[in-house]
Every structure is written in structure tokens, then in C-alpha cells.
Amino acid sequence: MSNELDSQSDGSLTVEQAIANLQGEDLGLRVYAAWWLGRFRVDAPQAIDILIAALQDEDDRTEAGGYPLRRNAARALGKLGDVRAVSALVQALACSDFYVREAAAQSLEMLGDPACIAPLITLLQDQVPGTLPAPEPPHLTQPFDAILEALGTLGATKEVSDILPFLDHPVPRVQYAAARAMYQLSPDPQVASQYGDRLVRALANEDLQLRRTVLADLGAIGYLPAADAIAQTRAENSLKLISLKGLLEKQVQIHSASQLSEGAIKVMTLMDELL
Amino acid sequence: MADSLSSLIQAVEAADSSSRLLEAVQNLASAHLEGAIPTLIAALSYNNPGAAVAAVDGLIALGEPAVPPLLEQLDCHNYTARAWAIRALAGIGDPRGLITLLGVATADFALSVRRAAARGLGMMKWHWFPEQLLEIAQEEALEALLFVARQDEEWVVRYSAVVGLQSLANAVRATHPEWRSQILSQLEQMATNDSSWAVRARVELAQQRLQTELEIQSTTAESPPSPLSATDWQIILQKLYERKGAERHVLAEGDPRRYRELAVAIAQPCETASNLSSTSNVQFSDE
Numbered sequence: 001m002s003n004e005l006d007s008q009s010d011g012s013l014t015v016e017q018a019i020a021n022l023q024g025e026d027l028g029l030r031v032y033a034a035w036w037l038g039r040f041r042v043d044a045p046q047a048i049d050i051l052i053a054a055l056q057d058e059d060d061r062t063e064a065g066g067y068p069l070r071r072n073a074a075r076a077l078g079k080l081g082d083v084r085a086v087s088a089l090v091q092a093l094a095c096s097d098f099y100v101r102e103a104a105a106q107s108l109e110m111l112g113d114p115a116c117i118a119p120l121i122t123l124l125q126d127q128v129p130g131t132l133p134a135p136e137p138p139h140l141t142q143p144f145d146a147i148l149e150a151l152g153t154l155g156a157t158k159e160v161s162d163i164l165p166f167l168d169h170p171v172p173r174v175q176y177a178a179a180r181a182m183y184q185l186s187p188d189p190q191v192a193s194q195y196g197d198r199l200v201r202a203l204a205n206e207d208l209q210l211r212r213t214v215l216a217d218l219g220a221i222g223y224l225p226a227a228d229a230i231a232q233t234r235a236e237n238s239l240k241l242i243s244l245k246g247l248l249e250k251q252v253q254i255h256s257a258s259q260l261s262e263g264a265i266k267v268m269t270l271m272d273e274l275l
Numbered sequence: 276m277a278d279s280l281s282s283l284i285q286a287v288e289a290a291d292s293s294s295r296l297l298e299a300v301q302n303l304a305s306a307h308l309e310g311a312i313p314t315l316i317a318a319l320s321y322n323n324p325g326a327a328v329a330a331v332d333g334l335i336a337l338g339e340p341a342v343p344p345l346l347e348q349l350d351c352h353n354y355t356a357r358a359w360a361i362r363a364l365a366g367i368g369d370p371r372g373l374i375t376l377l378g379v380a381t382a383d384f385a386l387s388v389r390r391a392a393a394r395g396l397g398m399m400k401w402h403w404f405p406e407q408l409l410e411i412a413q414e415e416a417l418e419a420l421l422f423v424a425r426q427d428e429e430w431v432v433r434y435s436a437v438v439g440l441q442s443l444a445n446a447v448r449a450t451h452p453e454w455r456s457q458i459l460s461q462l463e464q465m466a467t468n469d470s471s472w473a474v475r476a477r478v479e480l481a482q483q484r485l486q487t488e489l490e491i492q493s494t495t496a497e498s499p500p501s502p503l504s505a506t507d508w509q510i511i512l513q514k515l516y517e518r519k520g521a522e523r524h525v526l527a528e529g530d531p532r533r534y535r536e537l538a539v540a541i542a543q544p545c546e547t548a549s550n551l552s553s554t555s556n557v558q559f560s561d562e
Contacts, residue, residue, distance in 0.1 A: 208325075234325060236324060236328075237328070237387070238386070238387055238431070241431055242431075245430070245431075245473045248472070248473050248476055249472045249473060249476075251476075252472050252473075252475075252476050253472070260476065260479055260480060260483070264476055264480075265480060268476065268477055268480055271434070271473075271477075272394075272438055275390050275391060275393075275394040275431075275434070275435045275438060
């Protein structure tokens with residue numbers, strides 16, 4: 001079991017050092033310290049403060065104009081679970097760097113504050129001036145998959161009409177993110193299962209990277225009818241196990257803790273075979 | 276048959292893309308032919324995870340004949356191929372893989388290897404072991420699995436250790452009820468203390484199964500007898516002894532005299548080849 005002290009003695013940093021490095025001159029140490037604080041879940045108030053400040057950093061720039069320190073700070077703030085970061089992350093949604101916006105959307109999803117639904121929708125509609133597209137193909141203008149996933153988790157049921165068009169987006173992983181969100185946002189189980197089944201069919205995709213994405217999506221929504229298909233997907237056992245773990249946790253959480261459901265036992269039987 | 280084997284092997288050797296290689300290895304693996312073993316083992320080092328998974332599945336299905344070449348593979352310097360070979364050994368459950376699994380379950384840096392080894396330790400073909408060696412081997416497996424269940428930082432490795440402990444608790448039910456109690460009390464602790472929902476759920480399932488499980492015992496009687504030679508058992512014994520010595524110098528169980536007597540007992544060839552159902556103390560076949 002991971003414990004904070006072990007982690008620190010293994011790594012080369014202490015909390016104090018990381019916080020000092022994040023405010024220091026060395027850009028390499030700063031970007032590493034931002035990652036490290038997130039990795040080891042250092043949620044000391046001082047760490048949150050300087051990570052929030054790092055979202056405004058102007059020193060650390062790539063040749064293409066990206067902000068590596070801001071990216072790592074945005075990612076760390078999601079992991080640290082302090083809602084004080086929400087408004088700074090909402091501002092980061094307007095950053096010119098695609099990856100900062102992506103990290104901010106993912107972290108806002110983790111922090112779970114529905115107040116950020118409106119700015120996420122604005123970004124989904126690509127109405128934020130000054131935002132540059134992704135530097136890599138297919139050069140998405142916005143991190144649509146991260147935004148859609150956040151909207152699903154945050155319960156943006158009133159904004160469904162903004163999400164639906166993305167089910168037909170030309171980029172498959174964006175379609176899957178939309179299906180995942182629609183599953184979470186559909187109160188009628190029959191409607192929801194149509195979106196779940198859509199993801200199950202996507203497990204047969206020819207592209208391994210896409211199959212991995214769908215495994216993660218199904219794990220995130222804990223869609224029990226996907227269990228057999230997940231176990232049979234052509235992908236690494238490690239990823240199938242993580243996906244099935246999502247299904248299992250959902251089962252354990254929705255049923256009374258004192259009794260394992262039939263679904264939970266089925267999922268574990270499949271997991272045992274993948275170890 | 277020979278034609279089909281050589282054409283299947285040729286397809287693996289001729290594959291010029293990652294997907295063709297995967298398909299060729301899958302076909303070869305599902306043919307279930309012993310002649311495929313060298314090619315399947317070679318496929319472990321092609322740096323093609325899909326092909327390696329298929330090869331591992333094929334080797335596990337072939338079982339015992341794949342063990343000696345897999346053990347040779349462990350000496351190679353290709354780390355990835357070694358990791359796949361260990362996963363195959365864990366799946367086969369052959370006693371000659373025991374020492375390797377004991378070592379990697381607690382110490383390998385790849386979680387997929389620790390995961391496979393922890394499950395493999397529980398699924399060992401215990402019914403092949405000579406009785407006295409069985410006790411030492413199971414005790415080592417018990418200690419390794421308890422350690423992994425308590426200490427590993429990856430949920431999936433602890434999950435695997437729970438699966439291994441469940442099998443082991445069942446295997447020692449009649450011979451060592453005190454070990455079974457030790458496993459049950461470890462499970463009880465994990466049921467409340469483990470940080471992962473998934474691990475706690477698997478613990479609960481293990482507890483349920485161990486409360487109701489009385490039926491699994493009978494399967495061993497129908498299995499084929501151990502194909503291991505006296506030399507194989509000697510090597511296993513010697514390595515177990517070295518392992519114990521390295522771990523905690525000389526404790527009661529590590530008493531060299533006990534091992535010497537055991538070594539003598541194991542060196543005696545068996546009277547009958549199929550003595551598994553008998554009550555003989557030395558339950559292995561020399562052939």
C-alpha cells in the first residue's frame with residue numbers, strides 16, 4: 001500500500017523541496033516539482049497556492065508557444081482535490097495552449113464543481129478567442145473529448161443538446177467521449193444503455209489505441225453489460241483489468257456493501273482469468 | 276499434422292507486419308502442438324505484445340512440456356521476454372517454476388509480472404509435490420503471498436494475492452488448518468483496511484468461497500501424475516533451501532539436517548509410477 005512517507009523516501013524530493021523548487025529559478029525543476037506534487041498528492045495549502053499561481057506562469061515556454069509548467073500545474077490541481085483551484089482552472093480554459101485547456105478540463109471534472117459547466121460549454125462551442133488548435137494531427141481546435149467527459153461527470157443534463165452533435169464527430173475518440181457523457185446524462189436506463197452498447201461495439205475497432213480509449217470509457221461509466229466484451233477485447237490485460245475494476249466498483253457502490261451482487265461476482269470471475 | 280505444424284511455423288517466420296505476426300502466432304498457439312513450443316517461445320521476444328499474449332496463452336495450454344524451455348528463457352537478457360516467460364510459468368503452475376515465482380512475486384518491478392506470479396503461487400500443482408517438500412514449498416508460498424497482500428502498492432497485485440491466498444487456503448485445508456486460519460485472518464484485516472474497493476470486494480468473495488468450499492478437493496485425484504524426475508525435485512529442494520538460508524539464516528524450519536534427510540528421501544526413486552492415490556509419503560513419479 002502506498003504511503004506518503006515511502007513515496008517521499010523513494011523519490012529525490014521532499015514536500016518542502018518541491019514547494020521551494022516550484023518557486024525557484026530552474027525551469028526544469030519547477031515543471032518536475034509541479035508534476036511531483038500531484039503525483040504524491042501533496043495537498044498542503046501552500047502547495048495549492050503556488051500551483052494556482054503557476055497557472056499564470058510566463059517563464060516556461062516551448063518553441064511553439066506552449067506552457068509546460070501551466071500544463072503540469074493544471075494536472076496536479078485536479079489530483080489535489082481542493083475546490084479553491086476551480087476559478088483559476090476555469091480561467092485556464094481560455095489559455096492559448098491546447099494542452100493547458102485539456103488538463104484544466106480534466107481537472108475540473110475531478111474537482112466536481114458544477115459551476116464550471118457554463119464555461120466548459122462555451123469552450124465546447126469553440127467560442128473562446130485566442131485558443132490555438134492541438135499541434136498534433138488531427139489538430140482538434142478544442143480538447144473536445146476532455147470537455148465532454150467533464151460534462152458527463154459533472155451532470156450537465158440541461159446541456160445535452162450541445163453534446164449530442166459530437167456523437168457524429170469525425171474523430172472517433174470524440175464520438176466515444178460524447179457517448180460516454182450521454183450514458184451518464186440519460187436518466188432513462190434504456191436510453192442510457194444505447195450509449196453504453198455503442199461503446200461496447202467500439203471495442204471491436206481496428207485501432208488498438210482506440211480500443212484502449214474505449215476500455216477506459218467503459219471503466220469510467222462502470223457499464224456492467226460490457227463485462228464479457230471487455231474481457232475479450234484485443235488489448236493488454238492490465239488495461240482490461242482496470243476497465244473491469246471500474247465495473248466492479250460501480251457494482252459495489254450501488255449495491256449494499258454487505259452483499260456482493262451477482263454482477264460483482266461475474267466481473268471478478270472475469271478479472272481472475274486475466275491476472 | 277507435421278505439414279500443418281511446419282506451415283504454421285513458417286507463417287510466423289514469414290510475417291512481415293505486426294498484425295500478420297499476431298495472426299500467425301494466434302494460429303500456431305491454437306493448434307496446440309508441442310512442436311510449436313520453440314517458435315512460441317521465440318515469439319515472446321518479438322516486442323509485439325499481442326503476439327506475446329497469444330504465445331503465452333498457447334504455452335500455458337501446452338503445459339508441462341513447455342516448462343524446461345521456458346526455464347531456459349529466464350536466463351536470457353531480454354527483460355520483456357523474461358517477463359512473458361514468467362507469466363507463462365505462472366499460468367502452467369509447474370513446481371519447477373516455484374522458485375522463480377516466489378522471487379518475482381515480491382520483488383519484480385513490473386506489476387504485470389508480480390500480478391501473474393501471485394496468482395500462480397496459489398495455483399501451483401501442489402498434488403505433484405512429495406509430501407515433505409510440499410510443506411516447505413507451501414509455507415514459502417504462504418509467506419510470499421501474505422507479504423504481497425499486505426505490502427504491494429498496486430491494487431491489482433494485492434487483488435492477485437487474494438486470489439492466490441484463496442487457492443492456497445483451500446489446498447492446505449486438511450493438512451495445515453493453522454495456515455488456513457492465518458489466511459482467513461489476513462483476509463479479515465484486508466476486508467476493512469485495504470484502500471481499494473476492488474480488492475475489498477475480492478476479499479469478500481474469497482471469504483464466501485472459503486466458507487462454502489468443500490468440493491474442490493477431489494479434482495487432484497483425477498489429474499495425471501507428476502512428470503517431474505528425482506533430479507527436478509532435488510533442484511527445487513536445493514533452491515528452496517538456499518532461499519530460506521538467504522532469508523533468515525538458521526531458524527527451526529531452516530535446519531540443514533531436515534533438508535539433508537529430505538534430500539535423501541527425494542533421491543530414492545519411486546517404487547510405482549502412479550502412486551498419487553496411494554498414501555505413500557513420497558508422492559512423485561521418477562519417470
